[in-house]
Each structure stands twice: as structure tokens, then as C-alpha cells.
Amino acid sequence: MKDFFKVSPLKILEGPAHKGLGKGNLGVLMAGAGLGKTSCLIDIALDRLFRGGKLVHVSLKDPPEKITSYYNVIFSDLVTVLGAENEHEVRDLIERNRIILAYLNESFDLARLRENLNNLANEIDFVPESLIVDGIDFAQAKPELFEGFKRIAEDLQAEAWFSALTHQPLAEADEGGTSVAWNGVDAFFSVIIRLYSTESGVFLKLVKHHDSEQISEAVLRLDPDNFLVIG
Numbered sequence: 033m034k035d036f037f038k039v040s041p042l043k044i045l046e047g048p049a050h051k052g053l054g055k056g057n058l059g060v061l062m063a064g065a066g067l068g069k070t071s072c073l074i075d076i077a078l079d080r081l082f083r084g085g086k087l088v089h090v091s092l093k094d095p096p097e098k099i100t101s102y103y104n105v106i107f108s109d110l111v112t113v114l115g116a117e118n119e120h121e122v123r124d125l126i127e128r129n130r131i132i133l134a135y136l137n138e139s140f141d142l143a144r145l146r147e148n149l150n151n152l153a154n155e156i157d158f159v160p161e162s163l164i165v166d167g168i169d170f171a172q173a174k175p176e177l178f179e180g181f182k183r184i185a186e187d188l189q190a191e192a193w194f195s196a197l198t199h200q201p202l203a204e205a206d207e208g209g210t211s212v213a214w215n216g217v218d219a220f221f222s223v224i225i226r227l228y229s230t231e232s233g234v235f236l237k238l239v240k241h242h243d244s245e246q247i248s249e250a251v252l253r254l255d256p257d258n259f260l261v262i263g
Contacts, residue, residue, distance in 0.1 A: 035114045039260040040079040041072055044225060044236050044252050051242070053193070053223050055161075056186040058178065062196040063227035067234070069195040070166055072227055072259040074106050076193055077164045081126050085161035088149065089132045092140050092167030096132040103130070109258050131158060142180040149188070163192040170196045170217070178220040198226070227254075234259070 037043075041061075045052055053059040061076070063069045080087050091099050103126065111119055133148055152158040163185065168177070185192045218224070224240035238250035253262045 036082055036110060036260075037079065039114075039262075041075050041225075041236055041252075041254070041259060041261065042079045043261050044238050044250060045223070045241070053191040054242075055189040055191060056182075057222040058182055058185060058192050058194065058220050059223035059225070060194045060196050060221050061225050061227060062198050064198050064229075067227055067229055068256075068259055069197070069227060070102060071106060072236075072254075073164055073166055073193060073195050074102055075259050077130070077162070078103075078107065078110070078126070080162040081129055082122070084125075084129070086129045086158060087131075087162040087164065088152070088160040089130060089164045090145065090166070091132065091134045092136070092165075094134065094167070095136060096134050099132050099134070106258070110260075113258060113260065131160075142177065142184070146184060149184070159188060161188075161190050163188075163190055165192060165194045168194060168196070173217060175217050175220070178217045182220055194221075227259075229256075233262075 042052070061069060061073055063072070077087055077089060089099055094102075107123065107126065110116070116122055131152060133145070135144070149160075152160075163181075165181070181192055181194075184190075218240075221240065222242050223238075226237045226239050228235055228237065234254045234256045236252045236254060241250070254260065255262050
């Protein structure tokens with residue numbers, strides 16, 4: 033799936049002045065309801081998996097079977113669009129290097145996540161280079177939560193990607209940049225990316241990239257069916 037990297041949403045982080053999210057850092061993909069945050073987040077996860085990294089997908093809203101189904105459908109779409117001579121090997125790579133942890137019915141807390149991650153390391157020698165965290169309500173989240181995630185990412189030397197729901201109308205959100213109810217937590221994120229839709233199509237916009245100020249033109253157009261970069 034080498035061609036995937038040419039059309040991956042993380043292409044938004046490429047460029048002379050850009051770098052990836054990086055070990056120990058938090059990044060967030062934000063979008064309005066129904067725009068495809070989870071699908072785009074899984075594309076980000078597949079980017080990390082296709083590079084051979086181990087990944088833990090943390091879900092606060094869907095059971096493992098549903099998350100696995102998302103991955104299977106999206107991967108099948110990628111095979112259709114990009115082709116894959118070694119499809120079965122790539123599927124095995126995904127299964128081998130990805131673990132899904134689901135915390136439903138308000139069962140999530142950082143201590144439990146850390147315990148589960150420690151068990152993975154001690155029992156099966158599985159230490160992730162990436163975390164995908166889907167389903168946190170940013171409107172209710174406190175700074176202490178992301179401070180805890182930051183410590184976990186630093187301890188693992190892993191990067192952590194989150195999804196966040198935006199609430200403002202498109203025009204306000206685009207002008208304002210983020211439009212997330214941050215509650216003072218935005219400082220914990222090294223990278224902020226916004227997924228949005230207009231009459232012209234679906235786009236990714238880089239809102240924050242570490243300490244860089246040269247991000248105003250960092251916009252990519254995506255295929256609305258698979259969230260891969262067009263052009």
C-alpha cells in the first residue's frame with residue numbers, strides 16, 4: 033500500500049517546514065457531526081499501521097466489533113481504489129499491529145487505560161507507537177484528562193490522535209479556526225486539523241502545527257467517499 037502515503041490525510045503535515053505529530057504529542061481531528069471524523073481518523077490509523085507501527089485504538093462510543101468493521105470496510109475501499117498485490121499480508125499486518133480497547137457506558141478513566149496498556153506491554157510485549165482516541169466529549173472534558181493523556185503519550189513515546197466535534201456553523205468555524213468547546217485544553221495539542229465541507233467539496237485544513245506560523249495555506253481536498261487526498 034505504498035501509494036496510500038501519497039493520498040493519506042497525514043499528507044497535510046508534509047512540507048519543508050512541517051513534521052509529523054511526533055512522539056509524546058497529542059493531535060486532534062475536528063469536524064461537525066456526520067462529516068466522517070471516525071473514517072478519517074481510521075485513515076490516519078492505517079497510515080501509521082502501513083508504516084509498520086503498533087497502534088491501540090481507544091473507543092468511548094463503539095464496541096470492538098463495530099470498530100473492526102469500520103477498518104475492514106475502509107481497507108476494502110482502499111484496495112478497490114489503490115489496488116494491493118499483497119492484500120492478505122497487509123490485512124495480517126493490520127490485525128497483528130492493532131489492538132482495540134473499548135470503554136462503553138461511561139466505563140472509561142485514565143487509570144484503567146494505563147492499566148490496560150501496562151498489561152499489553154507485560155503480557156504480550158505490545159507497546160504502541162500510536163494511540164487513536166475516538167469519542168471524547170470535548171465540551172465536557174477537563175484539562176486534567178488531556179494532561180493525563182499527555183503523560184501516557186510521553187511515557188510510551190507514542191503519538192496520540194483524537195477526534196473532536198465542532199458545534200458552530202461552517203462560516204463561523206472556518207473564520208474562527210477551531211470552533212471546539214476547548215475548555216482550556218487546546219494548549220495540550222501540538223497539531224490541530226479541521227475536516228469541513230463546502231459546496232466545493234470536502235477539505236482538511238491545518239489549524240495548528242507545533243509552533244509554526246506558516247500554516248495558512250495548508251489545505252487539502254479529500255474524496256468524500258474515502259477521505260483520501262485528491263490531486
